[in-house]
Amino acid sequence: MYFSLLKHETDFKLWILCFDEYTHELLSRMKLASVTLVHLKDFEDKELLKAKKTRKLFEYYWTCTPSLPLYILKTQQNVDAITYLDADLYFFSNTDKIFSECKASSILITEHRYSYNREKKEKVNGIYNVQYLTFKRDCSGIKALKWWRERCIEWCYYIPEGNKMGDQKYLDDWKTRFEGVCVSQNIGAGLAPWNISRYKIRKKSEDVYVNGKKLIFYHFHSLNILKKGYIYLSMYKLRKTDKTIIYEPYIKALEESFLFIRKYDRTFKYYFNELGLTRLREVYWFVKSFLNGNIKNYRKNILCIVPCSPPVTGTSLASETVVNHLKVSRNVFLYPYQRGDLKSGIFSLKQMIKILFIGMRILIKRMNFSRIDQIYIAVSASFWGNIRDIYLLLLLGKKNRNKTVIHLHVSYFDKYLKNANIIIKYLNRYFLSDLKKAIVLGETFLPVYKGYISQERVSIVKYFAEPELFVSDLKLRRKYKNEVLKVLYLSNMMEDKGYNLLLNAYKRLPNIYRKKIRLDFAGEFGSTGKENTFKQSIAKYRNVKYHGSVFSEKKRDILWDSHVFCLPTYYRYEAQPISIIEAYAAGCVVLASRSGGICDIMKEGVNGYFLEGISGKLESEKAISEIITNLISIYNEKKKNEYIGRNNRKEAEKYYQKERFCVEVEKALME
Known part of the structure; x- marks a missing residue:
C-alpha cells in the first residue's frame, strides 16, 4: 500500500x-x-x-x-x-x-x-x-x-x-x-x-x-500468501480480466515489497504456515474458491544453468548462493555444470558430454511446454566456455532468451571477442542482443558487452562475504595486539594466482622479518603432484604453513587470525576475487595486484596496498621485490594496519552483505 x-x-x-x-x-x-x-x-x-x-x-x-x-x-x-x-x-x-x-x-x-x-x-x-x-x-x-x-x-x-x-x-x-x-x-x-x-x-x-x-x-x-507459491485470491468468484488487470499487478507489487523487506531482514518469510480454517463455513468458502480457480500458484519458475562445486571457485560459490536464495521463494530448476578442474579455457570431452545432456534437457522442457518465467546463466570468457554458452542460448530459443539474465563472473571477455573470428562475433551479437539483462561485478566490466548488449541492460552486482566471516570488535582488537604479523593467501593454488611469488618474497625477506612474519596458504591444488611439491618447498620454514582447502569454521578462524591478506594474482580471467571481500569482513589489510576488477572494490591506502609490478605481463623479480617492500612496510605500521582493518570490516558491513548480493541478482531477474 x-x-x-x-x-x-x-x-x-x-x-x-x-x-x-x-x-x-x-x-x-x-x-x-x-x-x-x-x-x-x-x-x-x-x-x-x-x-x-x-x-x-x-x-x-x-x-x-x-x-x-x-x-x-x-x-x-x-x-x-x-x-x-x-x-x-x-x-x-x-x-x-x-x-x-x-x-x-x-x-x-x-x-x-x-x-x-x-x-x-x-x-x-x-x-x-x-x-x-x-x-x-x-x-x-x-x-x-x-x-x-x-x-x-x-x-x-x-x-x-x-x-x-x-x-x-x-x-x-x-x-x-x-x-x-x-x-x-x-x-x-x-x-x-x-x-x-x-x-x-x-x-x-x-x-x-x-x-x-x-x-x-x-x-x-482475504488475499492470503500460502506456502510453495500458492496465493488464495478471494472467497468471491473472480473473472479472468479481474485476475489479469487487478490481481496480477498487486501480486507483482507484493513480490517487490518482499524483496525490499529482505534487504533489512534476510530471514523474513512472506507466507502463512496455516490457513486458519477453524469453521465449517470457512472450509466451504476455501473449497469453493479452489473450484473457482481463486487459489493459484504464482511462484515463478526459474531455470538456473550455473557451475556448482567441486571445484570451489568464486563463480561456483556465488552461483550456489543465488540458487539457494531463489529456492526460498521460487521453483528452481537447476542444470549444473562442473568445470572438473581449476583450469579455464581448456577443452574437456567429459565436460562437453555434460553440456550436450543439459541441451537435451532444455529441448525436452521446451517440447513439454513447461513454463519457464526466468532463466539465469553464469557465462564464460574463454573460447570453449563461449561455445557452450552459444549452444545453450541457441537451444533456449528467442522467446526464452528474452527472459534470460546472464551473469559474468570473470574478466577477459571483451579481449576474447576482440580477437575472435567473424563467425564467433556474429553469433555472440545475434544471441546476446535477445537477452533480458547482463550482470557484471563492477564498473570495470560495464563496457565488456558494448556493441552486443545495450548499456541500460547491464547491471552491476558486487560480491559478498558470508555473515559468519564478519569479525567482532573484540576479536579485531585482540588480533592486532599480536607481535607476529600473520599473512594469508586464500585462493585456489594456481600459478597465475601468484602464490609462488608470495612464497619467494617471504624466502628473500631479511632473517629478522622472517621470524616476525607468519605465512599461511589455504586453497586447492589442481593435482596431488603440485601439492606435494609445494609442501616440500615450505618444509624447512617454521613460519610457513599450508592448510589445504578450508571451509566453514576453519576458513573463518584462519581469516580472523590474519592481519594481512595477500593476492598477487595475474590470472587472465581474474574479475573480483570473493576472497578479498571475505578478508575485508575479517578486518584484514589487503595486499593485491590491480588485475581484473580489483580496483572496483579496493583503494590504495584505504583498504590496503596495490602491487603495481604485477600485471598480465609479469616481471617476477620486480613483483617479488615489491611484495618484500610492502610486507616490511606493513609490519612497521601496526597502528595503521588496525585502522585499515577496522575500515575494511565497516565497508564490508555496508556494501558487501550476502543478502544484498542475492536481492540485487533476484531484482535483475524479476525486472
Whole structure:
C-alpha cells in the first residue's frame, strides 16, 4: 500500500501503528519517506489495555481502529483532517477525486456495494466498509470518532450480534447520527472482491477503469500468501480480466515489497504456515474458491544453468548462493555444470558430454511446454566456455532468451571477442542482443558487452562475504595486539594466482622479518603432484604453513587470525576475487595486484596496498621485490594496519552483505 501511495501521491503523511516490537524495529531501519511510526506503548491507554484482555488478536486490531485517527488528531495539532486506511488497500491512481467529494463534509465513508444478496450481506457485515474513512478536525468529526471508540471498547467481536459486527456495523446509522457525513459516490473508490462482478474492468495505457471511471483503490480483502507459491485470491468468484488487470499487478507489487523487506531482514518469510480454517463455513468458502480457480500458484519458475562445486571457485560459490536464495521463494530448476578442474579455457570431452545432456534437457522442457518465467546463466570468457554458452542460448530459443539474465563472473571477455573470428562475433551479437539483462561485478566490466548488449541492460552486482566471516570488535582488537604479523593467501593454488611469488618474497625477506612474519596458504591444488611439491618447498620454514582447502569454521578462524591478506594474482580471467571481500569482513589489510576488477572494490591506502609490478605481463623479480617492500612496510605500521582493518570490516558491513548480493541478482531477474 505504501509504495502505491508513493507512486500516485505527490504529498502525503502516513502514520503506521506497529502492533509489535519487531515491526517497529524493522520499519525504523527502513527510514521510509513521509512515514511516522506509532509505537504500541505510546498508543495504548487503560481502556484499550482492558479491552485487549477480552479480545482475540485480530479483534483487538479492529478495536483500535477508531483510536488511531483520534490519537493522531490529539498528538498532531497541525493535522486538519485524517484518513484511516486498511493495510490491504492498493492505489491505482491518486485520491484527488475522493477528497473533492468531501470538501463541505466532516466525515467520508464508503459503501460495500455488494454485487448480489445485498440485503442479506449488509445485515451481517454492514452497509459501509471500514477501509477508507476521512475525519476532519471539527465538532462532528471528533464526536464521531469518540463515539465509535467508546462502542468498540465496549464490544468488538467477530460475531454478528444484533446491529453489531466487529468495528464495522457501527457505521450503519452515521448518516443520521452525525452531521456532515458524506458517502463516496465514486465507483473507483472501494472496488473489492464482493462488488467487482458488478462492473466492467478494462485497462487503457497504465490506468485501470471501472465502468469508464478511473480506479482509485482496490481492497484486496482475504488475499492470503500460502506456502510453495500458492496465493488464495478471494472467497468471491473472480473473472479472468479481474485476475489479469487487478490481481496480477498487486501480486507483482507484493513480490517487490518482499524483496525490499529482505534487504533489512534476510530471514523474513512472506507466507502463512496455516490457513486458519477453524469453521465449517470457512472450509466451504476455501473449497469453493479452489473450484473457482481463486487459489493459484504464482511462484515463478526459474531455470538456473550455473557451475556448482567441486571445484570451489568464486563463480561456483556465488552461483550456489543465488540458487539457494531463489529456492526460498521460487521453483528452481537447476542444470549444473562442473568445470572438473581449476583450469579455464581448456577443452574437456567429459565436460562437453555434460553440456550436450543439459541441451537435451532444455529441448525436452521446451517440447513439454513447461513454463519457464526466468532463466539465469553464469557465462564464460574463454573460447570453449563461449561455445557452450552459444549452444545453450541457441537451444533456449528467442522467446526464452528474452527472459534470460546472464551473469559474468570473470574478466577477459571483451579481449576474447576482440580477437575472435567473424563467425564467433556474429553469433555472440545475434544471441546476446535477445537477452533480458547482463550482470557484471563492477564498473570495470560495464563496457565488456558494448556493441552486443545495450548499456541500460547491464547491471552491476558486487560480491559478498558470508555473515559468519564478519569479525567482532573484540576479536579485531585482540588480533592486532599480536607481535607476529600473520599473512594469508586464500585462493585456489594456481600459478597465475601468484602464490609462488608470495612464497619467494617471504624466502628473500631479511632473517629478522622472517621470524616476525607468519605465512599461511589455504586453497586447492589442481593435482596431488603440485601439492606435494609445494609442501616440500615450505618444509624447512617454521613460519610457513599450508592448510589445504578450508571451509566453514576453519576458513573463518584462519581469516580472523590474519592481519594481512595477500593476492598477487595475474590470472587472465581474474574479475573480483570473493576472497578479498571475505578478508575485508575479517578486518584484514589487503595486499593485491590491480588485475581484473580489483580496483572496483579496493583503494590504495584505504583498504590496503596495490602491487603495481604485477600485471598480465609479469616481471617476477620486480613483483617479488615489491611484495618484500610492502610486507616490511606493513609490519612497521601496526597502528595503521588496525585502522585499515577496522575500515575494511565497516565497508564490508555496508556494501558487501550476502543478502544484498542475492536481492540485487533476484531484482535483475524479476525486472
